[in-house]
Amino acid sequence: MSQETAPEPPSPDRIAGVLRGRIRSGELPRHGKLPTQRVLAEQFGVNRTVVRQALGILEREGYLSARGRGAPAVVTHPAQEGPRPAGLEVADRIAVAFQAADVSIDAFTLTTETLASALAGPLIAISAGELTPRSITVRLLLPSPDAPLAFPRLVSDPDDNRPRARLRQLIRTFATSLRHQLTSLAEMRLVPKVHVEIRCVPITPVQKLYLLNGSEVLTAYYQVVPRTVEYEQEQLEIYDVLGLSSKIFQDQGAAFVEETQAWFESLWSTLAEPLTLG
The missing domain is CATH 3.30.870.10 (Endonuclease Chain A)
Structure with a gap:
């Protein structure tokens, strides 16, 4: 009997892409808070280090505000929309x-x-x-x-x-x-x-x-x-x-x-x- 290979956990870039899509669609509204890192880690099946890396990507892009220690990230939008x-x-x-x-x-x-x-x-x-x-x-x-x-x-x-x-x-x-x-x-x-x-x-x-x-x-x-x-x-x-x-x-x-x-x-x-x- 063949054994199925477990799927690889998502990368920080992939997680950032999913969250980016939720922000753009309005599922995560502007000025709203993201779930905590612990909740996101459970959702995506990764450790919190990977989640922090994903959030860091979105911060650099302007989708999230700077986070205080342990505080949930707040949704913003890039300062300049469009190309x-x-x-x-x-x-x-x-x-x-x-x-x-x-x-x-x-x-x-x-x-x-x-x-x-x-x-x-x-x-x-x-x-x-x-x-x-x-x-x-x-x-x-x-x-x-x-x-x-x-x-x-x-x-x-x-x-x-x-x-x-x-x-x-x-x-x-x-x-x-x-x-x-x-x-x-x-x-x-x-x-x-x-x-x-x-x-x-x-x-x-x-x-x-x-x-x-x-x-x-x-x-x-x-x-x-x-x-x-x-x-x-x-x-x-x-x-x-x-x-x-x-x-x-x-x-x-x-x-x-x-x-x-x-x-x-x-x-x-x-x-x-x-x-x-x-």
Whole structure:
């Protein structure tokens, strides 16, 4: 007779997701008190440490007020409803993702600038011993530096190669720094297992996309704007995109996450090639 395997207890992120849904639906009303940590631990079948971690996630997101010692949390709402700029939202969601024991990030972006900035907080916390993930796996998809991309391009001459040469420099700078910062965690024995892989595809990304721990999708559209940049001591008027200020949309729906993961895998396993950073 086969023995059934007992289901794993829910993670702090999963518990936070359930409570977040109850707050958004009004089941847990604004200014109302949450059940005590003991009651929540019994509801979810976990210990109180896991509950405290889940409540900490919701506090950082603005759904709960700061809790006094032993007092039930009070429900609030995020100070700003709706999508927020990528520079803020990605950093907040990355911080939540790093609460997991095994962290995974799949990203398709133009330069990885936003991701590199968002990782700063968790990396400092790991170095200080405040976070102790068991593993970190990061897969980055970037546009091929030598492909004929739609942007960036010179406003007056689409065939001028200088904007794409500048983009190549940015990609290599940010991707090299990100890879070094992550792999150094393993070298310093702060994280037992770290895997970083960077590939490129001959596609112009029209939006940035992040898959966090296989359970959440963050996406934002790149809006094309004219702007002046400096390259090799010259001022260039180019069509470019501003990623840090683009509005991020979040989705934790299982069907959307699954389809997005399948889309990422289709690019990763077919058109993508290793990116040489030098």
